[in-house]
Amino acid sequence: MRTNVCQIALGGLCWMGDKKGNAVGFTITEKILARAAGLASVKAGDEIMAKPDYVLAYDFPGYTDVIFKQLKDEFGIDKIPEPDRFGIFIDHMVPAASPAEEQLHMGTREWTKVNDVALYERKGIGHQVASEIGFATPGAFVVHFDGHVSQLGTFGTLAMGLRRNVLEAFAMERVSIRVPQTTRVDLVGTLAPGVMARDVFHHIVRVLGPASCRFQVLEIGGPAVADMSNDGLQTITGLAMFTGAVTAIVNPDAKRLEYALPRARKKLDPVCSDDDAHYAARHEIDLSTLEPVIVIPPSPANTRDLKDYLGLEVQTGYLGSCASGRIEDLRAAAHVLKGRKVAPGFALYVVPTSQEIMAAAAREGLIETLVEAGAFVSSPSCDYCYGRIATMASGQRAVSTGTLNVRGRMGSPDSEIYLCNASVIAATAIEGRIADPRPYLRS
């Protein structure tokens, strides 16, 4: 009898049905897209028209303002149908620093009001808030223009960034899509202290390559997943684009469903990949062999061993973003910084990913620990990640848990960004030089 990953994980909670007669099973991606397309089944390579369960966006010049205008002027849509499917976030340019920025936000508020669409303003970075408020519905198909929405995949949600093509999802009921192939990465073993999900992702890029999953879905599985936090999996799935993947997804286990089902905005049956699903490639990564890594500028493809960059002088540290900045990251930084001080002159910016996370961190005393150590703790905003604030000048260097380290991402094109995990940021803040967090964890 056929079994599947989900049945094992959930003890039958997620029943897949009998598929007698099928030579090969289906991936979670194929199952979600089949339902979204209203078809009995689809296979990788099929061209389909799929109806997204949710259409998400944050307001940003050149995206939402243009889309809102195009809907009216080019498509004659004064009010979108099924507004419950939509969610708009104001998380960039928060708080506004110019009349033009506030004008953009005003336009967004007006559009959401006229269209009866839910607006989430100053609640945190939208991709995280989306999980908190139930857009990460297991089994749902979600589109956005921004690819970091892939992190909803943690909860068995298929979430893709379509860039400007998201216009199709605003103007039409369905989007045209080719069902992607899937590359499966099985995680086994346990992470050593000082090694975090961030290291796991950059290790995946290192060993599989930055083009390894081009136009595919990166499916994360294996026995180690059960022990991983939602935070850690959101980090890994949220960065999937740097493997070339169109998104990442996890077969939702009990821990994921416990979080996601009570919040889900829609009642859907969670689905999981069959154990005989076809994968374009399958890899296994033993977490117990990993060490902290660092991703050197100017490309997210540049994963290196942290130990080879220790001692490099750094002026700024950024702990935050949609990729990192969750409670697990804040705990890791606070653990290293407790009772210690940030080096004189070093700017450590700590930005919890959402208001919900910030409140939780305050309740745990993490904010107090970080502030007393000398961190500048800010309310949630995307703005640190792309250099709109805390902007670096020429010649400066940052360690960052932001999404990206391309040239000029956090300020001057002649500044540099080294990506690493939250505890490395904390250790580096203490020393003013790139540092290994592990000695601080022992003491």
Place this chain on the structure above:
Amino acid sequence: MALKNLRGRVAFIFEELDFDVDQIVGVKNMKTTDIHELTKAAMQAYDAGFASQVKPGDLLVGNHNFGYGHPHYPPMKAMRQLGIAGVIAESFSPGYWRGEISMGFPQVSCSGILGFVKRWDEEGEPVLAEDDGSIGQTA
């Protein structure tokens, strides 16, 4: 409507793997909205005389995973303004590919293209593109 055949001169070959297209205009010019300023900035790091040599209908050629990183729209806006009619690459990074396709800018993956053409080539034996999954991919 089917896409008409792309035929044009090779205006430039980006041989770098995982090429970050933002480098075409330079990160410091990414917020420039004036299209003429953008075209002046384009290709300065690669060939300062590019704008004076390129002609409408010319094509760009790229290596594997062309468009990797965090691609913005201004570089290819500048290229279109200069007359570039499309990009042919060994393969594309999906985010870049989808973004430019949604701008109506032809992006064709063609395995082996780097071996078939030299800069300024105008004519050559037609080669068949191998479907690596990105052809016809819209999402």
